[in-house]
Amino acid sequence: MLALYVPRASPVHRTPAGWKLLALAGLSVLVFAVPTLPVSGGAVAAVLLLGLAVAQLPAGVLLRQARAVLWWLVGLFVLHAVLTDVLTGTLTVLRLLALVLAAAVVTATTRVTEMVAVIERICRPLEWVGVRPARIGLVIAMALRFIPLIAERADRIREAQAARGGLPRGLRGLATTVVPLLVQVLQMAHTTAEALDARGADDEPLPRRRRRDR
Amino acid sequence: MKTKDLVYIALFAAITAVLGLVPAIQVGPVPITAQTLGVMLAGAILGARRGFLSQLLFLVLVAIGLPLLASGHGGLAAFTGPSAGYLISWPIAAFVVGLLTERFWGRYNLAWGILANVVGGILVIYAIGVPVLAAIANLSPEAAIVSGALPFLIGDGIKAVLAAAIAVQVRRSYPVIETPQRAVALR
C-alpha cells in the first residue's frame, strides 16, 4: 500500500507519534485562539522550516497536500476580500495553510504502524466497555488487504461485462459494477469470517463485560 | 460483535476507499466524487451500528497516513482543511442512513431508500460540514451555504438515488440487515 510516509533520519521522524499528534492539536488551538497575522504567518513559517529543513521532506510532499486545498483557499480569500476585508482573508488562508502543512508533516514523518499503535493505546480504555484493542489492529489490517482485492474484483466484473458486449460508462456503469461486486464481497465476507474463526479469532480471553451478540 | 461483523466493517471501509479511485464526474465547475456513495451504501447495507464503525474505520485509515481520499489526498491534513467537517460527518451520516434503513426494512424500496439516503447522506453531512466550514473559514452562514452546500446538491442527489437503487438490489440477493440466517442457507 502506497503510504504518505517519507523515510528520513531526522529528529522529527524520531519523535514519538503521540507527541507529534499532541503538538498538532496544540497548534490548532493556538491559531484559532490567537487570530493575528504574526501568529498565523509565524506558524506557516515554522512548519515549513520544520518540514523542509529539519525533517528534510521534499517540497513536493507538502505542495501536494497544499494543492488539495488550493481552490478552497483561493475561493475563501476572494470571498473574504469581497464580503469582509483583505486582512480577514489573509488570516483565514494562513491559518488553514499552517494546519494543513503541519498535519502533512506529521503524516510524512510517522509510519503507519506507529499510528496504529497510538490508536490501539488511545482505545485501551474502551476495553472496559467490551472493545478489544487487538481487534482494532485486525480490522485495519483487513481493510488494507481488502482494498486491492475489491479493486481487482471490480476490474474483473467490468471485463466480464465488456466481454459480453456491455460497456456502460458513467453512473450506469458504476451501478452495474457495484451491485455484483457487493454481492460477491458480501458472500466472501461469510467465508472470511469462518476462516478467521477457524484460526482462532475468538480465542482471546473475554473482557470483563462482554456485549451480547446481536 | 461477531467475527463476521468485523469483516463487514473492514469491507465497507475498503469500499469507500476504492470508490475514491473512481474518477470524479464533472458537473459544471464542481467535481463530484463517488466516495459519499460508499458512506450511503455502508448505512443502507450494513445498518446503523456496523455502517457507523465502517466509516469510522475509513477515517482512521486516512488519519494514519494513507492517501485514500479522492485524488490521492489523505493523512491528517484532511482533518484540518476547510472540508474537515464533511469528512468527520461520514460515520454519523452512515449511522443515520442505517437507522432509517433499519426502520424502513420491511417495506424498503427505491423511494424509502432515497429518503433514508437524502436525510442521512446529504442533510446530516451538510448539517455538520457547513457550520465547520463557516467556523474554520470565518464565513457567514449564508456564504458557507452558498459555497459549501449548493454546488454539491445535484451530485449528492444523484448519489442518493444510485445508492438506493443499489441497496434495493443487494437487499434482494444478499440481505445483511436483520436476516443473517439466510446468508448461511444460500450456500
Place this chain on the structure above:
Amino acid sequence: MRLRRETAAPVADPTRGVELRAVGHVYGDRLVLADIDLHLTERRIGIVGANGSGKSTFARLLNGLVVPTTGSVLVDGLDTRAHVREVRRRVGFVFQDPDAQIVYPTVAEDVAYGLENQGVPAAERAERVAEVLERYGLAGHADHPAHLLSGGQKQLLAIAGVLVMRPARIVFDEPTTLLDLVNTRRVAQLVEDLEQQVVVVTHDLDLLHGFDRVLVIDDGRVVTDGPPDSSVSAYRALMVHR
C-alpha cells in the same frame, strides 16, 4: 450458533479420532444432512458429492464452524458444541478460495495471525512463521503484499497460515478447485506429505489416489463408504444416472 461459555477443562483423547453420532443438520426449512453415523480414524479421508449435496456443511461440522442441529460431533472425545475453541485448535481448515482466507496485507503477517490468537510469544512466532514460509517456498515473499501473489502461491499461503498452528487434523474444502494443473499437483503432494489426519472435500477425483477411505455424500446422506476405487466408481455411476 456460538456458545456463551466453554465448559471447564476439556480432556482430549487423541486416539478417538472424529466421531459423528446421529448427526442431522437443517438450514431454515432445508434438510442439509441427515442420519450420519461415522467414526473417522484413517489418515487420509476423501469426501465427494455433487454441488449442494451437503459436503461443505459436512466439512464444517468437523471443526465446529457448523454445529449440528441434531446429534453430536466429537473430536478426540470433545463435543464440538461444548468445546468449540479446543476443537478448532485441533482441527485446521483450508478453504477453496484463498482470497477469502487471507486477512493481512502482507504474507508473513497473515501467517502469524493464528499464532497471535493462540498467544504464542513474538520470538517463537517469528521462528515458526519463517519455518513454514521456507517449507512452502514463500520465504522470499515474507514482506510482499498478499494481493501480488499468484493463485497457486495464495493457496500455499492460506495453507501455511493453517499449518503454522500445528493442528492435529486438517480439513480441506475443495483446495484445488481454483488451481491450474501444476499447482493442483503441488497441493496434492503437500497433502500426501502431511503427517496429520487429513479430510479432503473435493471434485478432483485424482486427488483421492492413495487415500484410505472415501465417502460419497448425496442429498445429505452418506451413500457409499469404502476404499477410493470402489467409492469413486460408485460416485461416477451415481452421477451418470442424474
